Amino acid sequence: MSLRKHKETPSYTATQNACKMCTPLGATLVFQGIEGCVPLLHGSQGCSTYMRRYLISHFKEPVDIASSNFTEETAVFGGGANLKLAIENVARQYAPSMIGIATTCLSETIGDDVQLILNSMDNTIQGTALVHVSTPSYTGTHVDGFHGAVAAVVDRFNPVGKRIVYRPKKMKKINLFPGMLSNEDLRHLKDIFEEFHTPVTILPDYSERLEGPSWQEYQAIQKGGTPISAIEKMNVAVNSMEFGAVLALTAEMGLETAGDILHKRFGIPCTRLPIPIGVKATDHFLDTLSRISGRPVPERYRKEKWRLVDAYVDGNKYVSKKRALIYGEEDFVVAMAGFLAEVGIIPVLCASGGKSKTFKQALEQTLPDTLIDQVIIQNDMDFTCMEETAAAMPDDQKPELIIGNSKGYAMARRLNIPLVRVGFPIHDRVGGARILHVGYKGALQLFDTIVNTILTAKQTESKIGYSYM
Numbered sequence: 001m002s003l004r005k006h007k008e009t010p011s012y013t014a015t016q017n018a019c020k021m022c023t024p025l026g027a028t029l030v031f032q033g034i035e036g037c038v039p040l041l042h043g044s045q046g047c048s049t050y051m052r053r054y055l056i057s058h059f060k061e062p063v064d065i066a067s068s069n070f071t072e073e074t075a076v077f078g079g080g081a082n083l084k085l086a087i088e089n090v091a092r093q094y095a096p097s098m099i100g101i102a103t104t105c106l107s108e109t110i111g112d113d114v115q116l117i118l119n120s121m122d123n124t125i126q127g128t129a130l131v132h133v134s135t136p137s138y139t140g141t142h143v144d145g146f147h148g149a150v151a152a153v154v155d156r157f158n159p160v161g162k163r164i165v166y167r168p169k170k171m172k173k174i175n176l177f178p179g180m181l182s183n184e185d186l187r188h189l190k191d192i193f194e195e196f197h198t199p200v201t202i203l204p205d206y207s208e209r210l211e212g213p214s215w216q217e218y219q220a221i222q223k224g225g226t227p228i229s230a231i232e233k234m235n236v237a238v239n240s241m242e243f244g245a246v247l248a249l250t251a252e253m254g255l256e257t258a259g260d261i262l263h264k265r266f267g268i269p270c271t272r273l274p275i276p277i278g279v280k281a282t283d284h285f286l287d288t289l290s291r292i293s294g295r296p297v298p299e300r301y302r303k304e305k306w307r308l309v310d311a312y313v314d315g316n317k318y319v320s321k322k323r324a325l326i327y328g329e330e331d332f333v334v335a336m337a338g339f340l341a342e343v344g345i346i347p348v349l350c351a352s353g354g355k356s357k358t359f360k361q362a363l364e365q366t367l368p369d370t371l372i373d374q375v376i377i378q379n380d381m382d383f384t385c386m387e388e389t390a391a392a393m394p395d396d397q398k399p400e401l402i403i404g405n406s407k408g409y410a411m412a413r414r415l416n417i418p419l420v421r422v423g424f425p426i427h428d429r430v431g432g433a434r435i436l437h438v439g440y441k442g443a444l445q446l447f448d449t450i451v452n453t454i455l456t457a458k459q460t461e462s463k464i465g466y467s468y469m
């Protein structure tokens with residue numbers, strides 16, 4: 001199986017317009033998904049401003065991220081005193097249930113031992129739990145920070161030998177670690193578990209907190225998020241489900257995930273699945289859920305599936321053999337590529353800024369053998385390299401459609417290829433957090449959006465125009 005390679009020697013030496021975000025940003029998103037939690041960045045104020053800006057412009061909600069506010073002096077002599085003061089201030093002003101502390105490049109570079117500082121405070125202040133995750137941005141992406149924070153939270157609230165005395169009786173409770181999905185995805189997953197009459201703890205769940213109602217009065221911490229009491233009971237679940245084909249392969253290579261922690265400490269099986277985008281992946285998810293819960297797949301999902309398959313048939317003539325460039329988080333790209341392949345679109349360029357060693361393998365396992373030779377797979381790629389690669393492709397192989405977040409808009413504009421916005425972040429449209437990707441319903445919405453984007457482009461390019469398809 002041979003793969004074509006992208007241009008090996010870029011015309012520049014540094015990353016330009018990275019196709020990733022910084023590592024602690026992913027961790028702060030996880031902390032937003034825990035009830036009563038305030039994220040605190042140990043480092044410069046500018047880092048928390050950048051992350052707030054990214055999250056606010058995607059979710060269109062207020063997002064507080066505290067900072068230990070490094071100065072030149074702190075950078076030279078260490079930030080321990082600043083961190084303690086920041087924790088005390090946050091605990092006093094917000095009275096949070098938890099403070100989630102993520103490190104920035106600066107505090108990592110000077111080597112502050114954050115865990116030692118927190119240990120000296122018994123990992124608690126005024127009844128507030130302190131949870132730390134190490135997130136040097138120069139070694140990873142926002143997704144690494146996201147998974148690292150989920151694991152750190154599970155680790156903190158499920159210590160060895162502290163199994164909660166709680167018996168789920170007939171109700172088989174499941175832990176779900178969905179990865180970085182949209183608010184609408186999280187809500188849809190909750191609905192699916194409800195339809196299966198199966199209790200679930202989703203970690204993180206920012207779907208309410210980052211899309212709440214208008215306030216009559218100021219709220220220091222918005223409502224919503226996974227309650228800490230539920231996280232403490234994750235150790236009595238019957239199974240943990242983790243989404244992500246790349247994550248699964250990386251875990252096989254030694255990454256310790258939240259599911260691994262619960263498995264090693266409490267023997268809870270961990271089931272890893274691709275993100276359920278498209279028919280095949282959703283079938284896999286629902287069948288697995290049915291097996292674990294012991295409940296049949298509800299009738300409504302059979303109807304949703306056949307409605308989706310019918311839509312695929314109706315729209316096939318518009319999408320068949322179209323070529324797409326997909327970019328974003330590695331697991332998201334793999335799941336989207338699988339979905340595109342099943343509707344007849346060739347994902348000719350699959351790109352990510354992630355640096356896992358398993359991206360290519362995950363795509364090879366996801367895409368049919370008949371397609372893989374037509375696909376350029378490249379991670380650790382920035383938008384400049386992506387654009388150069390797409391522009392250099394022969395005309396009969398060039399992408400006709402680009403699928404990814406708003407960060408690729410400038411590239412799409414220069415290449416004059418329509419962009420379908422999915423994933424995170426979506427800064428130049430409203431409703432980014434309400435895009436549904438998962439389940440049959442999500443695939444149907446994605447399919448309609450893609451077909452309509454292709455039709456719009458055809459109408460725009462047409463000299464005479466037409467109004468009937």
Ligand code: SF4
Pocket residue numbers: 022023024046047048050103104105106137138
């Ligand atoms: S300095 Fe590091 S942590 Fe701060 S915003 Fe930049 S990449 Fe992120």
